[in-house]
Amino acid sequence: MANLNKVFLIGRLTRDPELRYTQNGTAVVEFGLAVNRNYTTADGQKKEDTCFVTVIMWQKKAEIISQYMRKGRQIFIEGRLELDSWETPDKQKRSKLRVVGSNFQFLGPPPEDKGESRPQQAAGYAPAQPGQGSGPAQAKPAAEIEEEKYQEDMGISDDDVPF
Numbered sequence: 001m002a003n004l005n006k007v008f009l010i011g012r013l014t015r016d017p018e019l020r021y022t023q024n025g026t027a028v029v030e031f032g033l034a035v036n037r038n039y040t041t042a043d044g045q046k047k048e049d050t051c052f053v054t055v056i057m058w059q060k061k062a063e064i065i066s067q068y069m070r071k072g073r074q075i076f077i078e079g080r081l082e083l084d085s086w087e088t089p090d091k092q093k094r095s096k097l098r099v100v101g102s103n104f105q106f107l108g109p110p111p112e113d114k115g116e117s118r119p120q121q122a123a124g125y126a127p128a129q130p131g132q133g134s135g136p137a138q139a140k141p142a143a144e145i146e147e148e149k150y151q152e153d154m155g156i157s158d159d160d161v162p163f
Contacts (some may be wrong), residue, residue: 005080011035012074012106019066029062031069032057032126033077033099039103054098055079061104074107 004044023028033053040046055077057065069075079101086094 007077007079007081008098009035009053009055009077009078009079010074011053013069013071016071017066017069019062026060027059027066029057029066031065033075054096055101056098057101057104061101065104068106076105076107077101078103120159 004020007142014034017029017031019027031054033055035051035053036042037049037051038046065075077099079099082098082100084096084098088094
């Protein structure tokens with residue numbers, strides 16, 4: 001019998017992404033995603049439910065999300081479900097279902113530059129790795145460069161979106 005573990009989500013970030021690095025230098029980002037569902041009840045009343053999901057992404061995609069996404073921004077995520085289980089110090093078993101992202105696509109207009117700096121990394125984690133700077137100055141205006149970076153193909157085409 002075949003198995004399938006695939007998730008497609010479109011939602012808004014509930015908090016700024018938290019970028020950190022593993023001991024061997026691999027980037028990992030975690031963020032919350034709110035996914036809304038609008039429906040009408042049998043008696044004609046309009047309702048909205050919100051599902052809150054934790055998403056984790058790795059490597060270069062983690063760094064890109066950390067750089068460009070902020071709380072409230074909309075994103076498309078493709079990934080798989082993963083169950084994280086642990087035991088608390090008082091011996092209670094806990095578990096949490098989360099999405100491990102494999103691809104993403106920014107949705108909506110690019111953010112306006114309001115002079116905001118990039119958010120700080122989560123406290124207690126290693127600083128960014130050397131050699132990840134933006135490089136020498138470009139001949140194009142900064143706003144145009146940021147727009148091009150935002151519009152880069154993130155590995156998902158319009159044909160990949162199932163709706």
